[in-house]
Amino acid sequence: MSSETKTQDRPAETGAEPKPGEKAWEKLPEGATIPEPGTADKYRTGGWRTDRPVWDAEKCSQCMICFMFCPDSSIEVVEGKMTGIDLEHCKGCGICACECPRDAIEMVPEDEIEE
């Protein structure tokens, strides 16, 4: 089962262009396998959100509790510090706001957000 024992050709990567004469279904990876890691990042789920978490950096103590609880890995962290919320993937569940011990995250309906 080691990678050295493989003899099969690997199917084309997701999104590869079909070769001439090749049909679209022929280029798909077998069994709908996604042949690369970390592709959940490409699936934008932020559009599901009705309430947006609004972060107050002043109140935040950088305890990282929101980071641990977020089910969508949407708490953005740079060098160990929270820097914001990834709104492309946050579905607006509100767990971060509920768990924050400093009330530094407030859930605001999207239609009340002033851009």
Place this chain on the structure above:
Amino acid sequence: MAKTVAITGNVACAHAMRQIDPDVVAAYPITPQTTIVEEFSNFVAKGQVETEYVTVESEHSAMSACIGASAAGSRVMTTTSSQGLALMWEMLYIAAGLRLPIVMHNVNRTLSAPINIHCDHSDSMGARDAGWIQLFSEDAQEAYDNTIQAIRIAEHPDVHLPVMVLLDGFIISHAIARLDLLEDDQVKEFVGAYQPGYHLLDPQHQATMGAFDGLHGNYFEFKRAQVEAIRNSKQVTIDVGKEFGAMSGRSYGLFELYEMDDAEVAVIVMGSTAGTTRAVVKELRADGVKAGMIKLRAFRPFPAPELAAAVRDMKAVAVLDRAESVGADAGPAYLEVRNALYDSERRPAIINYIYGLGGRDVGLELIRDVYSDLADLAGGKSVEAVSYLGLRE
């Protein structure tokens, strides 16, 4: 050298599993399970195989565990029957859709209600659209042989699909038969080492399996690719059957033609009733009747053009179905054979018999009746298109 033994079909299948020595077997160890996995568990306990044997709490879990193990890159086998296969339902489609080459016996037994434990093909016929390759067996020897070939068919790079090896409940599974077992080394060499494609325990080629296809995904295209794979399995099944024949002296194809060279009438049949039909054909041939039989081995993929070519010059054909497609007013094999013939310029008259439901015995007399009807039909007389063979009326 082959070793001749007298064992039940279930024990024969368990020996095939022992010789294949799969990485993982997951099975539900309580009825409606068969003694195949019970016998196999003895081989595990005695250390005769290296298999990881997982006992689970239901047939649904058994197939789920098989899917997980196969996705992890293991060679996986299991066994089921009747209501157990029915409980596996949703997982059957997932195994096929993920293109996992799992090999499973299904001991063909009927589905409730009323509660009945005996043989018919209702269970696997219900699973015919799940995307599994389905190979029927006439006797214990074929059940054993099919098990070994199924590994090669399932794992072929042009196929990568699960295979169901079908054997008639009790008639094959529990009756003691004489058969030849191959040497362990022969089987090991024939099946070879499993070389999985993408799998989940390969850190060099990280992959995700079983993910959501997306709101505007490629489900349709993946199904089309699956259709291509099961079409490919036809040639693979023929090639593997030939190679198996070269090793064992017993060759296999998509179906077997018996006394068909000059036959004018024929019965198309699956499973153990092929043995009964064969005996009747011998009798009829002794009386000078040009009777033949086609024993269908592969029901999925269905060999439609091949069958149409095999019967094109015949006068009358009867298809025997050990399952009823309730509401279709005909059996499933009949409908498919009839469909296969529609485009043929030359085609025989065709009739259907539903037989043996819930284990109703089918003896020589009933099969003689079928050939008698076929003689009438070939002679221009009218015969009912679909009738029930052995029904108490």
